[in-house]
Amino acid sequence: MGLSIGGAAPLDKDYLARLKAVHDRYEPALFSEHLAWSTHGSLYYPDLLPLPYTDETLRLVSEHIDAVQNVLGRTMLLENPAAYLTFETSTMSELDFLSEIVRRTGCGLLLDINNVFVSATNQGYGAQAYLDDFPVAAVGEIHLAGHAPDHDETGASLLIDAHDRKVDLAVWDLYRRVIARAGPIPTLIEWDNDVPAWPVLLGEAKTADAVLREALAQDATHQEATHAFAG
Numbered sequence: 592m593g594l595s596i597g598g599a600a601p602l603d604k605d606y607l608a609r610l611k612a613v614h615d616r617y618e619p620a621l622f623s624e625h626l627a628w629s630t631h632g633s634l635y636y637p638d639l640l641p642l643p644y645t646d647e648t649l650r651l652v653s654e655h656i657d658a659v660q661n662v663l664g665r666t667m668l669l670e671n672p673a674a675y676l677t678f679e680t681s682t683m684s685e686l687d688f689l690s691e692i693v694r695r696t697g698c699g700l701l702l703d704i705n706n707v708f709v710s711a712t713n714q715g716y717g718a719q720a721y722l723d724d725f726p727v728a729a730v731g732e733i734h735l736a737g738h739a740p741d742h743d744e745t746g747a748s749l750l751i752d753a754h755d756r757k758v759d760l761a762v763w764d765l766y767r768r769v770i771a772r773a774g775p776i777p778t779l780i781e782w783d784n785d786v787p788a789w790p791v792l793l794g795e796a797k798t799a800d801a802v803l804r805e806a807l808a809q810d811a812t813h814q815e816a817t818h819a820f821a822g
Contacts, residue, residue, distance in 0.1 A: 596655050596669070597628040597642045607662050614663055621732050621777070623668035623701040624659070626652070626689070643678035644688040649695075656696040668731050669693075670701035673752035674710040685710075686724055693729045700726065702776075703734040704769065708762050709750040722765055727773040735766060735799065736781040755784035758795060767802050775803045 594602060594610070614622065627639035642648050652669075659667055669692060671685065683691075689700060702725060711718035737756035741749045758766075758780065770776065778799050782792060 593629070594624050594655070594659065595628045595630040596624045596659070597626060597640075597648065597652050598630045598655075599628070599651070600630065600632070602655055602658055603630075607659065611662055614665070621668060621701075622663065622665065623670050623732065625670045626672050639672060641672060641674055641676065641678070644681040644683045644685060646682065649683075649688060649691060653692060653695045656692065656698050660696065660698065666697065666699055666731075668699045668701040670703055670734070671706055672710070673703070673706040675713050675749070677714055686721065686726075690726050693726060698729075699731040700729045701732045701734060702727070702730045702769070703736070704765050705734065705736040705738055705758070705762050705781075706752060708759070708765060709738050709752050712748060712750045718761075718765055719768065722769055723772075725769075727769065727776075730773065730776055733766070733769070733776050733778045734781055735762060735778065735795075738762075753784060754781045757791070758798075763798065763802075766799070770802050770806045771809070775806045778803065 593606060596602075625639050626642065628642060629636050629638060629640060642652075656667065656669065669689070671689060674685075692698065693700060704722070707721055707725075708718045711721060735758045736752065736754045737758055739751040739753035739755060741751050743749045766778075780792075780795050780799060782795070786792075
């Protein structure tokens with residue numbers, strides 16, 4: 592968010608230098624940024640603002656990712672956004688945009704499944720179909736979170752990526768489907784607002800852990816079967 596990877600202006604070199612210093616000191620396993628923008632001129636907006644999916648945006652975001660990866664000396668992950676609107680000027684789908692970003696820059700992807708469900712509900716497309724076509728081979732991390740139901744000015748259903756409650760059952764189902772297809776992937780549950788007592792948080796973590804363990808067991812069974820067949 593702080594990099595404003597989709598912003599029209601060049602990346603803040605001072606911020607990028609501080610980011611590198613943090614990476615050099617703590618050596619985090621993964622680093623990600625949202626596919627969004629949050630700055631304009633000298634102004635900083637504490638929000639993730641959407642982008643049109645066009646050739647020009649593709650060029651701009653690719654250049655910014657290349658710059659970040661060159662400075663940090665490592666591959667970054669790009670996170671799919673939670674969207675509340677679309678642009679009439681977009682000339683490609685979000686999936687095509689993300690896939691082309693990966694091809695051009697070699698970056699990885701952070702798949703936020705709650706963001707997918709929020710965007711799909713708000714824009715009227717199928718979250719399952721979106722995830723079935725998602726380039727999971729590039730995914731280095733998965734995020735899960737809770738969302739808040741709301742309504743727009745016409746009374747239509749609207750979801751807010753609120754991070755203030757348990758992961759929705761529909762999102763858990765989508766997560767199981769992704770893990771069954773892609774295998775175990777490092778997973779983070781985001782809960783930033785109205786944080787509950789520890790047992791509630793632990794219960795969410797245990798649910799994710801159970802899904803990952805099931806995938807590991809299935810992988811082991813498949814490898815044993817393949818080895819036996821080859822032998």
